[in-house]
């Protein structure tokens with residue numbers, strides 16, 4: 001096995017809570033086995049901010065809530081052969097997508113920002129302004145699941161997905177044995 | 190806690206100020222219907238007609254009078270599209286926005302109404318004189334574009350006739366006067382036929398040819414009930430409402446159920462777009478229909494019947510009431526029909542209020558019971574436990590008419606017509622791009638091509654058989670036969686010529702199902718919205734090849750997991766065009782560049798934030814300052 005070239009993996013956290021990345025670490029000591037098979041390129045785990053080379057697998061946590069998420073996701077799609085949406089936020093939008101439920105408003109985004117920064121009951125914001133630093137990416141009108149922005153090859157369900165399912169799926173993908181999930185893994189109750 | 194307390198919900202302030210209707214007036218309306226909660230739809234229709242709104246305080250009064258809770262009343266009031274919780278104009282103009290009407294010049298007609306009345310579609314004028322609305326097919330497809338003006342129907346609207354009508358209304362003429370200056374002097378039948386043409390293009394042997402009055406009932410009265418059922422079974426008659434269940438079996442099941450009371454319900458909801466055959470039977474053969482219902486009553490042992498007339502056909506109400514009254518006077522309805530002891534049967538007319546789903550038999554029963562028109566879980570089937578829990582036969586208008594004729598002429602006569610498995614004749618309602626739209630009574634078994642020739646639709650490039658829930662076929666299938674086993678239809682045949690856009694038609698039909706889903710099952714309520722959106726992608730040229738699989742997969746899920754026939758057939762416009770017009774889809778799909786989706790439009794997604802932040806995007810916008 002060791003004479004095979006190692007697969008290159010990249011990961012990113014978009015509109016997620018970082019829980020899915022923590023879940024990757026839940027692979028525990030099997031990480032050592034996994035590292036025999038892969039090199040990690042761009043990823044918060046390596047703190048590499050750019051792709052140094054084209055990757056075999058990209059793993060995305062979180063959906064897209066702002067323009068930077070979209071930018072990163074495009075970058076991953078262009079630089080990875082296989083793209084995996086990891087966790088509910090990446091697959092469906094997850095918790096951040098709660099703001100999509102602000103309907104029946106002419107300006108849902110404004111309403112959301114105002115409640116978060118100005119009018120909300122428990123807000124202490126002495127500036128009474130919505131933050132607007134040029135370094136802040138613009139928010140999207142809604143939170144989008146990754147599959148609405150780019151093509152996604154695989155989805156690993158869960159919030160966060162367990163270490164086992166992540167390890168299992170990755171090792172099967174790397175050895176070309178992945179055949180989809182057992183029904184028990186993806187049922188909702 | 191709940192009695193005597195004023196409701197202070199946000200609704201009351203925004204809803205109509207006719208909330209000030211004195212409770213006694215509402216009580217009087219409820220009284221006309223015996224304060225019976227099962228007559229809720231009638232009560233609310235009466236309120237709507239009188240006050241053009243069902244206000245929160247009205248609902249409270251109705252609830253108090255009928256012994257229901259306010260939320261139960263509101264459940265009904267908010268379900269039907271002809272009832273409204275916000276004030277509507279004294280005259281409501283409803284234009285059919287079906288694809289057939291669009292192709293017949295709807296947009297120009299709409300523009301005229303908007304201009305003359307000074308309001309947009311969906312609005313009510315400030316003086317509450319007029320409301321303008323769209324509504325799905327009102328059964329006038331052979332004379333589109335068509336509109337309902339309160340209870341009056343206008344057909345074949347043109348820019349000129351629409352202008353004349355709108356101006357007359359604006360000048361204070363009543364809707365009746367649009368039909369005739371001497372409307373009051375016309376008989377109900379004259380009124381109906383002034384408004385709407387029958388367009389009978391081909392009269393067949395069974396229904397639209399000469400029909401001797403009550404000959405079937407005369408014979409049935411002398412027969413044992415079980416022999417009546419046997420005759421219907423032998424004739425091979427199958428339901429004409431779409432599903433095609435064997436009528437004789439249905440009657441037998443209802444008769445076999447042990448019960449104190451049984452009911453005969455006639456389904457005159459005729460909501461499937463492109464279907465307008467029952468309209469013609471109700472106008473020209475109403476006696477035959479009631480005769481058929483009476484025979485069914487005799488056969489299964491029912492004493493009460495309900496004729497459920499779709500709200501859109503309210504212009505036929507007087508005519509039908511007159512027929513019922515006439516038959517009561519002549520001893521053909523009521524107690525001891527034909528002088529036979531225990532042969533008691535009467536029929537009440539139940540009007541719907543604008544809901545396609547009420548054509549589904551369970552929903553129809555719910556609606557007759559005064560509930561929101563939601564289908565019921567089956568089993569139990571209506572023949573076992575239907576209206577108010579009693580065994581109930583629900584049949585289509587045409588089915589009852591056939592039954593009466595079978596009793597007169599005999600099962601063999603009927604059985605000999607048509608094909609094996611599809612016996613007798615059928616009324617086909619043909620509309621769209623053909624020279625002679627209208628009603629054709631023909632034996633089962635004609636090919637689509639033959640029918641197109643009769644109707645002058647030789648240019649057809651696509652034919653929608655059976656309405657949106659049916660099948661869309663292309664030229665290469667015009668040899669197919671109109672039978673239950675090949676192309677089944679409740680009557681609708683909609684012709685489209687080569688200039689029509691198949692995807693536009695499909696998108697319209699999906700929007701129809703989205704609008705008409707009762708909302709009970711998630712796959713139907715949500716899935717149809719997704720299907721409609723996906724078709725929108727194809728129309729914009731943003732679809733990928735894989736979206737075709739998505740359409741099929743989602744359609745399969747909706748069909749499999751829906752509770753009633755609406756959800757089980759709503760993906761048909763997509764599935765049948767995918768099958769019969771595959772090129773229409775593949776021509777507009779292309780793979781994503783770099784596997785990045787074109788459907789996601791970053792510019793529109795950040796537009797709101799750009800305005801709030803009052804700056805450009807540093808990632809996606811060019812910097813013009815440099």
Ligand SMILES: Cc1cc2nc3c(=O)[nH]c(=O)nc-3n(C[C@H](O)[C@H](O)[C@H](O)COP(=O)(O)O)c2cc1C
Nearest residue numbers: 428429430456458459460548549550584585588754
């Ligand atoms: C969504 C839906 C709408 C229907 N609409 C009608 C209708 O308008 N008229 C009708 O006769 N049957 C309609 N049906 C069929 C009825 O459920 C029922 O099968 C029919 O009334 C039985 O009468 P038949 O056996 O005489 O056809 C509809 C069914 C569904 C699922």
Ligand code: SF4
Nearest residue numbers: 016017019087088089
């Ligand atoms: S899926 Fe759950 S764990 Fe993962 S980012 Fe979303 S909220 Fe966090």
Ligand code: SF4
Nearest residue numbers: 707709710713753756
């Ligand atoms: S399938 Fe659709 S229309 Fe039928 S019960 Fe379910 S939600 Fe209602």
Ligand code: FES
Nearest residue numbers: 287326327329330
């Ligand atoms: S009345 Fe417009 S399509 Fe039927």
